[in-house]
Amino acid sequence: MAKQYEIPVGAQHISLLEPLHFKFTTENEKIVGTTANLFYVHRGIEKACCSKFKFRQVSFVVGRVCGLCSISHATAYSQVAEKLIKIEIPRRAKYLRMLVIELDRIHSHLLCLSHVAENSGFEALFMRTMQYREPFMELLEAVCGNRIQYDFSIVGGVARDLKSAVSRMILERLKRFKPQLDELVDIYQNNWSLSLKNKGAGAITKEDAMRLNVVGPFARAAGLEIDVRNETEDLLPWKETGFKIVTETAGDAYARNLLRLREINVSMHIIENIINGLPESALITETKAFPDGEAVARLEAPRGELFYYAKGNKTQILERLKIKAPTFSNIPAMVEGFRENEYGSVPAIIASYDPCLSCTAR
Amino acid sequence: MRRIETSIESVKTDIGHFYRADQHHFSVMNAVDLGEKIEVQWFFCDYAQPYETIAFCAQITPDVEIPSIRDIVSSAWVAEAELVDLADIKIEGTPKGFVLETDSEIGPLRKKK
Numbered sequence: 220m221a222k223q224y225e226i227p228v229g230a231q232h233i234s235l236l237e238p239l240h241f242k243f244t245t246e247n248e249k250i251v252g253t254t255a256n257l258f259y260v261h262r263g264i265e266k267a268c269c270s271k272f273k274f275r276q277v278s279f280v281v282g283r284v285c286g287l288c289s290i291s292h293a294t295a296y297s298q299v300a301e302k303l304i305k306i307e308i309p310r311r312a313k314y315l316r317m318l319v320i321e322l323d324r325i326h327s328h329l330l331c332l333s334h335v336a337e338n339s340g341f342e343a344l345f346m347r348t349m350q351y352r353e354p355f356m357e358l359l360e361a362v363c364g365n366r367i368q369y370d371f372s373i374v375g376g377v378a379r380d381l382k383s384a385v386s387r388m389i390l391e392r393l394k395r396f397k398p399q400l401d402e403l404v405d406i407y408q409n410n411w412s413l414s415l416k417n418k419g420a421g422a423i424t425k426e427d428a429m430r431l432n433v434v435g436p437f438a439r440a441a442g443l444e445i446d447v448r449n450e451t452e453d454l455l456p457w458k459e460t461g462f463k464i465v466t467e468t469a470g471d472a473y474a475r476n477l478l479r480l481r482e483i484n485v486s487m488h489i490i491e492n493i494i495n496g497l498p499e500s501a502l503i504t505e506t507k508a509f510p511d512g513e514a515v516a517r518l519e520a521p522r523g524e525l526f527y528y529a530k531g532n533k534t535q536i537l538e539r540l541k542i543k544a545p546t547f548s549n550i551p552a553m554v555e556g557f558r559e560n561e562y563g564s565v566p567a568i569i570a571s572y573d574p575c576l577s578c579t580a581r
Numbered sequence: 582m583r584r585i586e587t588s589i590e591s592v593k594t595d596i597g598h599f600y601r602a603d604q605h606h607f608s609v610m611n612a613v614d615l616g617e618k619i620e621v622q623w624f625f626c627d628y629a630q631p632y633e634t635i636a637f638c639a640q641i642t643p644d645v646e647i648p649s650i651r652d653i654v655s656s657a658w659v660a661e662a663e664l665v666d667l668a669d670i671k672i673e674g675t676p677k678g679f680v681l682e683t684d685s686e687i688g689p690l691r692k693k694k
């Protein structure tokens with residue numbers, strides 16, 4: 220048996236964007252074991268939401284759980300709160316929520332792709348991908364008023380309407396982005412040395428994805444058809460917008476790259492359909508009801524299934540709020556996905572997992 | 582959300598009979614402090630229609646050790662480790678210290694007496 224070495228990576232490391240710590244056991248260059256510590260930033264947000272804030276304020280608090288998928292948290296919470304106070308939100312508000320969720324998904328996927336490129340040693344592709352992401356940050360600012368932490372979804376509806384000038388701006392930028400997306404697909408798919416680094420890296424099978432209850436692009440890249448947009452027609456009418464689930468089969472970093480690029484294409488299609496068919500209605504349903512009973516809401520965030528459980532007690536303060544972020548579900552598969560890989564592939568694999576520890580530790 | 586009421590003695594058997602890895606997705610575990618008792622919940626969703634969210638719910642007293650479901654749902658160790666730290670409940674074979682440091686406030690999600 221080759222001599223084994225333990226190599227710590229993180230909590231602060233040049234290839235990590237988030238405070239996570241892995242300890243790899245290696246034989247020569249091959250990883251034979253991994254342990255993980257992912258909870259350096261626990262902020263007690265669930266506790267705060269059930270003690271310090273009134274239920275209508277909580278959508279603003281959970282919007283701070285994560286900078287990247289702020290809209291997903293605020294929307295999932297708003298949905299669960301709306302179930303507790305038993306209201307239906309206006310149709311236009313539903314479509315505007317979906318619009319911002321998809322814009323957010325595009326910028327989040329591009330950020331992930333750029334980091335995979337960077338961690339694979341492709342600085343130029345990192346810069347190019349970030350350059351193409353920037354217009355989407357500007358669009359989010361134009362729609363919501365903020366580049367991140369949008370405060371757009373609120374209990375009962377949305378906080379802002381979509382101006383016609385902003386609608387035109389979105390369509391124009393999507394048109395400009397289409398050839399840029401084709402260019403990215405060509406590079407991520409066909410660049411020989413990038414493929415060499417990403418093919419087979421951090422691979423999991425569909426059976427492993429099922430066994431380990433993996434969610435989001437991580438699961439879909441392994442061929443597992445799981446996407447909350449496919450399931451929750453009662454809350455947001457995804458299928459009316461042309462949503463189609465995307466899967467790959469290889470389950471490695473390369474397949475995750477391609478899957479995210481294909482999902483960006485689907486998101487663009489959804490956004491165009493929403494803008495072209497945006498219904499007229501109020502933006503918010505007013506009510507003075509207090510939350511009562513218990514409910515769950517699930518939403519497909521850029522990294523996968525976001526799960527909210529809330530319990531009300533007919534007062535302004537919730538009895539319990541539970542948040543389960545997508546990365547939380549993916550921890551077991553993240554740990555197993557390193558096995559039998561070369562230690563040199565670790566940075567690219569971590570980036571391809573697209574972990575969000577801010578959400579996970581909350 | 583469909584609740585399935587169970588007890589601490591039968592929860593593992595009930596989940597064992599219900600769970601099929603190719604049909605059900607394990608989402609998360611949760612604990613709600615009811616005062617004298619704690620309700621522990623195990624959430625599952627379907628991979629195919631009807632896409633229902635199913636919650637197995639068991640009420641326990643804080644001193645009781647809950648059976649682990651890791652031998653049925655291998656990824657459940659993360660959810661179990663989180664509840665041990667945040668809700669200060671005992672789960673078979675799950676030490677404290679995965680989510681919170683061992684010198685942190687004990688069970689921050691429990692209500693103050």
